Amino acid sequence: MSINPEQLRYSKEHEWLSAPEDGVATVGITSHAADALGDVVFVQLPEAGSTVTAGEPCGELESTKSVSELYSPVSGEVTEVNQDVSDDPSLVNTAPFEGGWLFKVRVADGEGAELLSSAEYDAFIAD
Numbered sequence: 001m002s003i004n005p006e007q008l009r010y011s012k013e014h015e016w017l018s019a020p021e022d023g024v025a026t027v028g029i030t031s032h033a034a035d036a037l038g039d040v041v042f043v044q045l046p047e048a049g050s051t052v053t054a055g056e057p058c059g060e061l062e063s064t065k066s067v068s069e070l071y072s073p074v075s076g077e078v079t080e081v082n083q084d085v086s087d088d089p090s091l092v093n094t095a096p097f098e099g100g101w102l103f104k105v106r107v108a109d110g111e112g113a114e115l116l117s118s119a120e121y122d123a124f125i126a127d
Contacts, residue, residue, distance in 0.1 A: 003031060004122060005097055009115035012124060013055070013071040016097070017115060020107050024079055027072065028101040029061065029092060032125050038065040040092040045070070045081045045103050052078060052105060059102070061092065070102065074111035080104040 008016045014033035018026040034040065042062040052058040052072035059070035081103045085091050091100035116124060 004118045006118040008097070008118065009073070009112060010118070010121035010124075011055075011071065011073040011115055013073070014125075015071055015073045017073045017112060020112075023106050024104050025074065025107050025112070026101045026104050027074075028096055029070070030121070031096045033068075034093045034096045034100075037061060037063040037068060037093075039063055040089040043070075043085055043089050043092065043102070045086065046072075046078045048078050048080055048103075050078050052076060054111060061089075072105065073115055074105060075108040076105040076111060078103050079106050 008018055010016050010030065014030045016028050016030055040061055040063050044060040046052055046058040052075060054072055054075045056072060057069040058072045061068050061070055082101050085100060085102060
């Protein structure tokens, strides 16, 4: 049984993407990534209105262990960032699939097809 929600898609960089609603999808990091990072103490997110590119860094997550780059799973325009996570980065650890989401992006046409299903992501992290 997967701990990763089946309705989401996943990148090999350990980000998740919700199904777009009116062309806008939500992005976060997986619980696997949050566990590997340790206690997240600071997040640097892309700015609303900026453009992100699939597979390219668009921010940083700083934990008590290290600093890791945040990669966008799709290309598009950032429509919103989660101010709650900026104010309380621990949400990334405690609720990575709910309140710990990072940003919303207007997904460019044709983006996201290469992302993994929940089962595929489970197999990827098991290796």
